[in-house]
Amino acid sequence: MITSSSSRPTQVLGWLSAVSLALTAVMALVISPPDVNMGDSVRLLYLHVPTAWLAMYVSFGVTTLASVLYLWKRTRSRFWDLAAGASAEIGVLFLGLTLLIGAIWGRITWGVWWTWDARLTTTAVLFVLYLGYLAVRKVPASPEVQSRRAAIVAIAAFLDVPIVHFAVEWWRTLHQDATFLSDRRLLDPQIGGTMAWTLFLGVVAFTLLYCWLMAHRFRLAWLEDRLADRAMQIAIDERRAEAGVGTGGAGTAGVGTGVAAP
Amino acid sequence: MWRDAALVAGKDLRIEARSRVGVNQVVPFALLVLIVFAFALDSDRNTLVAAGPGLFWVTVLFSGLLAIQRSFVIESDDDARDALRLSGLDGAGIFLGKAGAVAAQLALLEAVLTLGVIVLYGVQLQGPVMLLLTCVAATIGLAAAGTVYGIIAAGLRVRDTLLPLLVLPVLAPVLLAAARACEAALAGTPAEGWPWVRLLFVFATIYVTFGVVAFGPLLEEA
Numbered sequence: 249m250i251t252s253s254s255s256r257p258t259q260v261l262g263w264l265s266a267v268s269l270a271l272t273a274v275m276a277l278v279i280s281p282p283d284v285n286m287g288d289s290v291r292l293l294y295l296h297v298p299t300a301w302l303a304m305y306v307s308f309g310v311t312t313l314a315s316v317l318y319l320w321k322r323t324r325s326r327f328w329d330l331a332a333g334a335s336a337e338i339g340v341l342f343l344g345l346t347l348l349i350g351a352i353w354g355r356i357t358w359g360v361w362w363t364w365d366a367r368l369t370t371t372a373v374l375f376v377l378y379l380g381y382l383a384v385r386k387v388p389a390s391p392e393v394q395s396r397r398a399a400i401v402a403i404a405a406f407l408d409v410p411i412v413h414f415a416v417e418w419w420r421t422l423h424q425d426a427t428f429l430s431d432r433r434l435l436d437p438q439i440g441g442t443m444a445w446t447l448f449l450g451v452v453a454f455t456l457l458y459c460w461l462m463a464h465r466f467r468l469a470w471l472e473d474r475l476a477d478r479a480m481q482i483a484i485d486e487r488r489a490e491a492g493v494g495t496g497g498a499g500t501a502g503v504g505t506g507v508a509a510p
Numbered sequence: 511m512w513r514d515a516a517l518v519a520g521k522d523l524r525i526e527a528r529s530r531v532g533v534n535q536v537v538p539f540a541l542l543v544l545i546v547f548a549f550a551l552d553s554d555r556n557t558l559v560a561a562g563p564g565l566f567w568v569t570v571l572f573s574g575l576l577a578i579q580r581s582f583v584i585e586s587d588d589d590a591r592d593a594l595r596l597s598g599l600d601g602a603g604i605f606l607g608k609a610g611a612v613a614a615q616l617a618l619l620e621a622v623l624t625l626g627v628i629v630l631y632g633v634q635l636q637g638p639v640m641l642l643l644t645c646v647a648a649t650i651g652l653a654a655a656g657t658v659y660g661i662i663a664a665g666l667r668v669r670d671t672l673l674p675l676l677v678l679p680v681l682a683p684v685l686l687a688a689a690r691a692c693e694a695a696l697a698g699t700p701a702e703g704w705p706w707v708r709l710l711f712v713f714a715t716i717y718v719t720f721g722v723v724a725f726g727p728l729l730e731e732a
Contacts, residue, residue, distance in 0.1 A: 376675075400724055404658060404720060408680045408683070411683045412683050418705055419686060
């Protein structure tokens with residue numbers, strides 16, 4: 249039985265992600281050149297894109313996949329439910345970071361913290377949807393009910409994402425054109441050389457970070473789950489042990505509890 | 511399935527008609543929201559006319575939340591949900607029935623609110639076909655998605671706060687599409703509105719399908 253969320257492979261993974269993150273930081277802050285148009289603020293790109301990638305594609309992808317696997321009878325196991333929850337937590341955290349970094353960057357390049365363009369709106373809705381998912385996971389019920397309910401909410405949320413995406417995409421093309429330009433230009437593969445490599449390294453580093461966080465968060469959830477299962481057994485064992493002491497001298501045990509009670 | 515749906519919808523609507531909560535509280539609440547918006551926007555006629563479709567759908571959304579909550583409150587009284595589960599009715603039928611009853615109430619609400627928008631905001635109706643189709647698609651979508659999430663939140667101690675948190679982001683595309691379609695219709699530029707109406711129908715289809723498939727298992731454990 250595992251008693252810690254750490255193990256040799258996760259330690260290696262942790263070091264790998266730490267080293268790659270440090271490398272990304274050096275590449276992003278020192279080696280890569282400032283952008284022609286945006287100057288040094290372009291360096292936020294190396295955080296913004298990898299966190300978004302980690303949250304939206306990796307984390308929520310894993311959550312959705314794990315929820316489907318949980319609902320499918322042949323692969324139903326507690327494992328998938330815990331994996332979905334752990335992944336969603338990491339996803340919400342990094343999506344929050346994405347929004348925060350995006351807002352700072354927007355303030356610098358566009359002059360506003362927030363603008364209602366397609367990508368921002370979809371991301372905000374996604375963020376709230378998964379906050380709701382996490383809230384559902386916390387609602388008390390029997391474990392099986394809780395897991396199945398959460399899995400259905402995850403899938404229903406996932407269904408909504410493409411619809412929201414199309415909706416705001418059209419909304420933009422119908423109403424506003426100008427504000428979105430700078431974002432589009434960035435995400436087109438018009439960047440090259442050092443900048444592209446830094447971005448690539450950033451994505452790799454954050455993917456490693458995700459794997460590391462996920463391993464720890466999942467094991468923690470697994471241990472909590474075990475603990476909840478074992479709590480009753482432990483309590484029974486303790487009672488039995490006390491009773492075992494009690495059979496030696498019923499009088500002393502009685503005095504013991506009598507003293508402890510007040 | 512259809513017979514079950516009609517039975518459940520009939521039951522829900524009869525309960526609503528007899529309790530009069532919808533007429534005495536939800537409809538006045540909706541009108542009140544319209545008036546509060548007018549206060550907030552400084553009762554400037556032009557602003558109100560321009561923002562009319564958006565305010566209309568926000569009001570429908572908020573009042574619709576009440577209707578959805580009511581729809582599951584009546585199931586939690588006297589353990590009616592257990593009776594429903596034991597009744598042997600088809601899960602898909604129960605979903606269609608409950609969503610249908612919510613849709614009927616929303617349609618009524620929309621009719622009253624349309625009058626409200628005309629009288630209070632001075633909006634001129636144009637493009638009736640598109641307005642009607644928008645209302646039909648948006649109502650089905652709201653009712654279907656709301657019912658799916660309603661059953662998830664039903665029977666929970668925290669349902670009054672959990673339901674809006676879950677359902678409002680999900681309904682965001684409906685709000686957006688319905689408001690834009692109505693704007694296009696009222697502005698006399700229907701060509702801009704049709705993509706939105708299509709989106710509303712896509713949304714309604716997806717959530718009706720999802721509800722038909724998922725409602726049985728959800729009801730089992732609610």
